[in-house]
Amino acid sequence: MRPLFLFLVAAASVQAADWAVWRGPNHDGISTEKLAGTAVKKVWENQIGIGFSSFTVAAGRVYTTGHADGKDTVFCFDAETGKEVWKHTYAADLGDKYYEGGTSATPTIDDGRAYHLSRWGDLLCFDAATGKIVWQKNIKQETEADIPDWGFAGSPLVAGNLLIVNVGKAGTAVEKATGKTIWTSDKASSGYCTPYPITVNGVSQVVLSSGRAYKGVKPKDGTVLWEHAWTTSYGVNAADPILSGNRLFISTGYNKGCAVLDISSKPPKEIWRNRLMKNQFNSCVLLEGHLYGSDGDYDKAAVLKCIDFDTGTEKWSDAGVGFCSLTAADGKLIIMTAKGELIIAKAIPAKFEPISRTPVLTGRCWTAPVLANGHIYVRNAAGAMVCLAVQ
Numbered sequence: 001m002r003p004l005f006l007f008l009v010a011a012a013s014v015q016a017a018d019w020a021v022w023r024g025p026n027h028d029g030i031s032t033e034k035l036a037g038t039a040v041k042k043v044w045e046n047q048i049g050i051g052f053s054s055f056t057v058a059a060g061r062v063y064t065t066g067h068a069d070g071k072d073t074v075f076c077f078d079a080e081t082g083k084e085v086w087k088h089t090y091a092a093d094l095g096d097k098y099y100e101g102g103t104s105a106t107p108t109i110d111d112g113r114a115y116h117l118s119r120w121g122d123l124l125c126f127d128a129a130t131g132k133i134v135w136q137k138n139i140k141q142e143t144e145a146d147i148p149d150w151g152f153a154g155s156p157l158v159a160g161n162l163l164i165v166n167v168g169k170a171g172t173a174v175e176k177a178t179g180k181t182i183w184t185s186d187k188a189s190s191g192y193c194t195p196y197p198i199t200v201n202g203v204s205q206v207v208l209s210s211g212r213a214y215k216g217v218k219p220k221d222g223t224v225l226w227e228h229a230w231t232t233s234y235g236v237n238a239a240d241p242i243l244s245g246n247r248l249f250i251s252t253g254y255n256k257g258c259a260v261l262d263i264s265s266k267p268p269k270e271i272w273r274n275r276l277m278k279n280q281f282n283s284c285v286l287l288e289g290h291l292y293g294s295d296g297d298y299d300k301a302a303v304l305k306c307i308d309f310d311t312g313t314e315k316w317s318d319a320g321v322g323f324c325s326l327t328a329a330d331g332k333l334i335i336m337t338a339k340g341e342l343i344i345a346k347a348i349p350a351k352f353e354p355i356s357r358t359p360v361l362t363g364r365c366w367t368a369p370v371l372a373n374g375h376i377y378v379r380n381a382a383g384a385m386v387c388l389a390v391q
Contacts, residue, residue: 019372020058020109022155022194023240024327029285031329031371038332038344038356040376040388044082048075049383050094051102057372058109058128061085065116066383067094067102074107074116074124076131079373082387086131088124095119095151100364100381104153105194108163113176115158117165119151125163125179135179139167142181146189148211148235153281154194157206159219164206166190170217170224171208183222191237192281198243201264207248211235214250216263228268232256239279239293242286244309247271253280253297260309272312277305282325282368285333290315290349292333298323298366304335306349315349325368336369336378342388360386 016033023029049066056063062079065072072092076085094101108115114128121140126133140147145168154166163176170185191209197219198205205216205225212235215227230237233254242249248268251258257275261268277284277295280302284293289309295317296302304321307314323338328347332355335343340361345354363380370377376388 016373018058019370020056021157022054022056022106022108023283027196027240028242029283029327029368030287031327033329033371033374035330035332035344035390036374037391039391040342040356040358040360041391042360043080043375043387043389045384045386046075046077046082046084047383048379048385049073049102050100050381051104051383052367052381053103054106054368055370055372055377055379056107056109057370057377061128062372062377062387063107063109063114063128064379064385065103065105065107067092068383070094072103072118072122074114074126076114076128079375079387088126088131088133090118090122092118092120092122097150102381102383104151104192105155108156108158110158110176115156115163115176117152117154117156117167119153120147121145121152121167123156123165123174123179125176137179139165139172139174139181143168143172143184143187145172145184145187148189148192150192152190153192153238154190157195157197159197159206162219164195164219166193166195166208169210170215171195171206171222173219173222185222189235191235193238193240196241196243198248200243200246207241209237211237214241214248226263226266226268228261230256236281238281240283242284242291244286247309249284249286249291249309251277251279251284251293253278258312260312274312276312276314277307282366285326285328287328287331287347290347292326292328292347294324294326296323298338304352306352308349316351318352321352325366327369327371329371334369334371334376336365336367338365340365340380342369342376342378360388
């Protein structure tokens with residue numbers, strides 16, 4: 001029996017996976033887990049306050065943020081039971097300009113530490129298990145960088161011994177152990193995406209957005225390696241880019257559209273550009289040469305869509321889903337509609353083929369769902385958080 005037991009334990013461990021950083025371990029919104037099924041059942045729920053922060057999951061704990069009573073809070077819960085392990089609260093403005101406001105960025109977990117960047121530049125490092133503050137600072141005050149209209153929204157990125165944040169025109173890096181600033185960039189407003197680590201032609205770099213461009217920088221010193229102008233309404237470059245080989249997909253809402261860039265050429269060359277995929281802030285996922293994502297702004301006639309990565313041609317669209325966010329796992333899309341319906345669908349370019357549809361929340365739901373260790377975590381803008389078991 002022992003060999004069989006060990007085999008089953010090993011199989012279970014292969015299927016389960018933590019989700020310790022925004023967009024998951026490969027920074028692409030795709031989980032390596034195998035889904036146990038396509039039905040979901042509520043396990044626990046909590047109230048976390050106003051916001052749009054997603055979730056990170058590591059070492060049996062789930063982390064997120066929310067806002068209430070003039071304060072932001074970073075939460076740590078037991079991933080299985082929902083019991084609060086620790087929380088840290090600090091004064092913060094709600095920032096409800098044109099929407100509910102509240103928190104935006106998702107905490108980053110790395111090597112026993114939790115890192116958090118607030119909309120207003122509060123940068124904190126916690127002991128991930130206890131919530132004890134290791135260091136804290138206000139990076140906006142130190143760098144004097146402009147705050148974009150809706151506040152800083154990208155999660156911190158760990159790059160070796162550095163922590164890189166999308167603050168300033170081409171980012172800022174601090175020592176992850178101490179918070180000491182190592183390099184910074186022009187004070188002009190950043191975009192809203194999370195720093196995205198890639199390697200092209202053997203060169204490690206981090207892609208960041210400003211309000212007017214995407215650029216690749218050297219993690220060690222912030223040197224700008226390339227820049228591609230991408231001017232958008234309100235400076236909202238928020239959706240995360242996606243790399244395939246040497247080609248980088250970028251997409252923006254407000255009728256801007258999308259493009260694929262060859263970033264191995266100098267300067268980067270547009271392979272194609274169109275308006276068939278307009279990610280306002282929720283990013284696409286790329287599976288087997290096809291991009292799946294929410295096309296259009298939240299207040300317009302948005303649709304779920306699939307387009308070909310190589311050519312930009314549309315494969316299908318579904319208006320019934322509307323504005324949504326999504327992740328992927330096991331060849332399937334895990335979709336959260338803006339109205340709180342969780343859809344699991346086949347990730348195929350032939351047609352939209354949902355497998356299950358489950359109402360799980362009410363109110364506005366803009367936050368990307370997270371799958372980790374057999375559970376899906378979702379929330380709404382008002383702060384209702386739900387953990388669902390996949391079965």
